Amino acid sequence: MKIKWLVGFTSILLMLSLPVYAHSGLDTEQGFIDGFLHPLMGIDHLLVMLGIGLWAAKLGGKALWFVPVSFLLAMAAGAGLANLGLTISSAETWVALSVIALGLLVWKNKLMSLQYSVILAAGFALSHGYVHAAELQGDADVLSYASGFLLTTAVLHGVGVLVGLSKMIKLDIIKSAFGLFCTIVGAVLLLSF
Template sequence: MNTKSLVRFAAVAAFALAPGLADAHTGLGHVDGFAHGFAHPLGGLDHVLAMVMVGLFAAQLGGRARWLVPASFLAAMVAGGALGFAGVGVPFVELGIGLSIVVLGGVVAFNLQAGVTVAMALVGFFAVFHGYAHGAEMPESASGLAYGAGFALATALLHAAGLGVGLALDGKAGARRAMVVRSIGALVAFAGIGVVTGLV
């Protein structure tokens, strides 16, 4: 898939997600299975910010990282979701989610040029906490497979939105693009500090 196709896909994803952000957790419509799983990641600013940062981080790294980094997040998130669904204890889940926003926003702000394996490990570590929260909060009446597919798809679309923003800015003047992307990362990192300290 070329850069223009990725940007178009991300734009479509952003438009598709907009109604979900407005309707998440309203109690309207189906609240179990796929629909609930899809809405869950969109209902919290912490999830949205971290997942978009994964896509933006992948765009900064370029090359194979554009798909390997988001894919590693998805795989680790599903594993974390299974732990949450099974009731296995994972400590510091909320702190891990909050710190994921700070760290992922920070790596984008500082344009950290990590190796692909390091980047995959970093996002995978934080993905376990996000996945655990999704799995632990799954309604008892929901189908685990359908619910998991829903939150995985929503997450992939959020990654695509971040990746699309990064790729769209990649075509702009170098210094200005870098400043815009790094500023977005810095704002997200500060929002993460607010989440961790309870101010947001």
């Protein structure tokens, strides 16, 4: 039992180091490949992108498309705000809060109307898009970078939807565990700011 706990705890600590790499602004050319990899390099982004797909699958119906698409559009808008030099105060805090909130929604299988779901997903995405683009350097290819992170985000949403639509009993347990894990990671991230 102690070994399982130690392995789990160590895994979490290792994963929590990834957001530092994702938002370092170091050693990147900031083109398509860097944008494509960015959501994969930070546990905060990775969890929310997968979680949006899982939650959309749980909501079903039009939400299967509208929730992920609203996320993508708002993410692009957040990146646009950063590119214009506008500031979202405490953007990293909003990112951490989105990890917590989405974790709770997935963990508790929370259903809500399509309109509220779309607004909530867009709210989560605005800060994620902002922090994706806030570190771009002056010579960065903004369109290529944004295309990269939007493509990865769409793929991660799709993976989340596919897992969410799966009818395997064990996956239901995994989905609940995923939501709980998001909530815990988000809380740890929030405390680290």
